[in-house]
Amino acid sequence: MDIVKFKKMPVMGILRGTPIDLIEPLVETVISAGLTTIEIAMNTKDADKVIRKAVKAARGRLMIGAGTVLDLELLKRSLDSGATFIVTPVLIDEVMDYCEKNVIPVFPGALTPTEIYRAWSAGATMVKVFPAGFFGPSYFNELKGPFNNIGLMACGGVTAGNVKSYFAGGASAVAFGSSIFKKDWLDKKYLRKIARSVRKLVTEAAKR
Numbered sequence: 001m002d003i004v005k006f007k008k009m010p011v012m013g014i015l016r017g018t019p020i021d022l023i024e025p026l027v028e029t030v031i032s033a034g035l036t037t038i039e040i041a042m043n044t045k046d047a048d049k050v051i052r053k054a055v056k057a058a059r060g061r062l063m064i065g066a067g068t069v070l071d072l073e074l075l076k077r078s079l080d081s082g083a084t085f086i087v088t089p090v091l092i093d094e095v096m097d098y099c100e101k102n103v104i105p106v107f108p109g110a111l112t113p114t115e116i117y118r119a120w121s122a123g124a125t126m127v128k129v130f131p132a133g134f135f136g137p138s139y140f141n142e143l144k145g146p147f148n149n150i151g152l153m154a155c156g157g158v159t160a161g162n163v164k165s166y167f168a169g170g171a172s173a174v175a176f177g178s179s180i181f182k183k184d185w186l187d188k189k190y191l192r193k194i195a196r197s198v199r200k201l202v203t204e205a206a207k208r
Contacts, residue, residue, distance in 0.1 A: 001037075001063050001085040001105045003125065009036045010173030011163075011205045012087075012153070013198065014067060015181060016041035020050050022186060027057040029191045033198035039067040039087050039175070042074045048081045055082035065105075069095055079104070087128060091115065096122040107153060116147060126151035126172055133157015137169035144170035160200040167208035176201060 006012075013035050018026065030038060040051050047066070054064050065085035066078030075086060075095050085105040088095055092108070099106035100123035108119040109128045119127045132139070132154040140152060153173040154166040166174055180197040184190075 001065060003105060006037055006063065006173070009034070009202070009205070010153075011035060011037065011202055012155075012173065012175040013038040013181065014041065014155075014175055014177030015039065015044070015050075016068075016177060017044050017183070018050065018181070018186060020046055020053060022189065023050055023053045024057040025189075025191060026186075026194070027054055027062060029195045030198055031058070031061050033195045034202040035062070035198050037063040037065070039065045039085075040083070041068040042066050042070075042078060043068045048077055051078065051081035051083055071095070072098060075099075085125070089130065091119045091122060093122070096124070099123070109155070113143065113146070116143065116150065116152070120147075120150045124151075126153045128153045128155045128175065129171075131156035132166070132171075137162060137165035137171075140166060140169035140171050158201075160197070160204045163201055163204045164208055167205070174205065 013030055015038055044050055066083035067087035069075050069078055069086050069088050072094050075098060086099055087107045089109040105125040107126050107128045108124050109130045110116045110119040116127050129152050133156040151172040153175055154171040155175040158174045158176045159179055163174055185193055
């Protein structure tokens with residue numbers, strides 16, 4: 001993962017449960033919409049194969065990582081599949097240690113000030129604040145008081161309508177998943193709807 005590139009367009013798409021036969025067209029869809037980074041959750045069916053197929057389809061045009069990485073086994077499977085960054089739902093010491101020693105970008109999940117500080121101290125590239133939607137952009141403004149040097153990524157409840165507010169509140173990045181990658185849209189292959197929604201969010205994020 002190119003962190004400098006990510007910080008220029010700090011928007012991460014999250015794919016969970018995506019059918020493998022939809023990955024190639026979906027990759028083309030999000031790239032055309034301006035997205036540069038996606039996370040594929042490891043509790044997706046055949047996640048290893050999905051990541052490999054996404055990496056092949058992207059041909060270097062998209063930064064692809066693995067999410068819901070809960071232990072070293074999943075971490076190593078993720079990396080073997082081609083993931084270039086790791087996302088976890090909570091702070092997992094063994095995953096953090098491995099990523100730090102091997103210089104792998106890692107985004108651990110946290111919510112409270114104590115959890116956020118622990119995650120950052122453990123070597124987080126950014127701390128994924130989840131579920132951000134239950135607290136809103138104002139929570140980030142409060143967090144940045146004592147934690148002005150900690151990179152925070154808002155995850156959960158991020159939309160085109162509020163993404164600028166999250167950045168204004170102090171978020172360094174945002175992540176979105178089912179708000180755009182809706183199961184119904186994926187099942188019906190509504191790729192144009194997905195593309196329009198991604199493009200709108202990315203466009204609003206660029207105005208930060």
